[in-house]
Amino acid sequence: MSEVNSDDVRQQHRYESLTWPEINEAVAQEKVIVLPVGSIEQHGHHLPLDVDSKLVGSVCDAAGARAPDLMLVMPTMSYGYCNHVMDFPGTITIQPVTFVNVLLDIARSVAYHGFKRIVIVNGHGSNYPLVEQAGRQTNLQTDALCCTLSWWQLVADYWNSEVRESGPGGCAHACELETSMYLAIDPAGVRRDRIRGALPRYVTDIPDGESWQWTDLTLGTGPASIIGWTSGYSDTGSFGAPELATAEKGDRVFAHAVDRLVSLARWLRGRPVEPRQDLHATPPTFPLPFGF
Numbered sequence: 001m002s003e004v005n006s007d008d009v010r011q012q013h014r015y016e017s018l019t020w021p022e023i024n025e026a027v028a029q030e031k032v033i034v035l036p037v038g039s040i041e042q043h044g045h046h047l048p049l050d051v052d053s054k055l056v057g058s059v060c061d062a063a064g065a066r067a068p069d070l071m072l073v074m075p076t077m078s079y080g081y082c083n084h085v086m087d088f089p090g091t092i093t094i095q096p097v098t099f100v101n102v103l104l105d106i107a108r109s110v111a112y113h114g115f116k117r118i119v120i121v122n123g124h125g126s127n128y129p130l131v132e133q134a135g136r137q138t139n140l141q142t143d144a145l146c147c148t149l150s151w152w153q154l155v156a157d158y159w160n161s162e163v164r165e166s167g168p169g170g171c172a173h174a175c176e177l178e179t180s181m182y183l184a185i186d187p188a189g190v191r192r193d194r195i196r197g198a199l200p201r202y203v204t205d206i207p208d209g210e211s212w213q214w215t216d217l218t219l220g221t222g223p224a225s226i227i228g229w230t231s232g233y234s235d236t237g238s239f240g241a242p243e244l245a246t247a248e249k250g251d252r253v254f255a256h257a258v259d260r261l262v263s264l265a266r267w268l269r270g271r272p273v274e275p276r277q278d279l280h281a282t283p284p285t286f287p288l289p290f291g292f
């Protein structure tokens, strides 16, 4: 008789809560692994350091609870890449190569154990190029499919067209969007009396800044990317319009993000792997020299 109750595993959405025999069952059930990745980073005078980790972890956990037969949510990778923010006390940074390698090791581990569909959901903008790199390497080095995105990509159209009030730049950092989400998830954590946002000085104080260099989580960025010390263009560390944040907006966008993440995981589970081909007429004479 099996020591594992399949239905119990089907109903469990937390990766770390399973035993190793139950992991075997979860692999057989073809669950999609969801890895939330955040940061511990300053978020202005009004939000705690854990914004990026808490928001992404909460969205992923709620999605897993909604569809436990589909998803297995891993503990949040709570630290991220924040070198440029180190002038603000409390921020923790992981060096870029280390960060990619940690994510890659996690993804390779679950792929090795048999999970062949992985979603890495990012919650900190500056992580994203590195998260994407970890996903690419997972796809090249394992037989799993790894999809990466930032959680606000799940809601951008909905947020922009139906919820947000601020103009371009209103949703950048500790902004209308992040503050609304935090108000929905943990209202006691928001220091409402200290909400004070602004556009970064590279937009307001430098000629033509509005044309070239601007940042918004859900509207995109200007064509000129110049990412220097955050303290050079802000005194508060909050960019955007957090004064427009409400818990009601946060509730709506949180629910939308959860719906979309469940849909994404369902799509990813059914998405086939496209097999690799070797198209050399003359076969290569040695293995790819990239260390894998």
Ligand SMILES: [Zn+2]
Binding pocket: 043, 051, 052, 123, 124, 125, 173, 174, 178
């Ligand atoms: Zn943030």
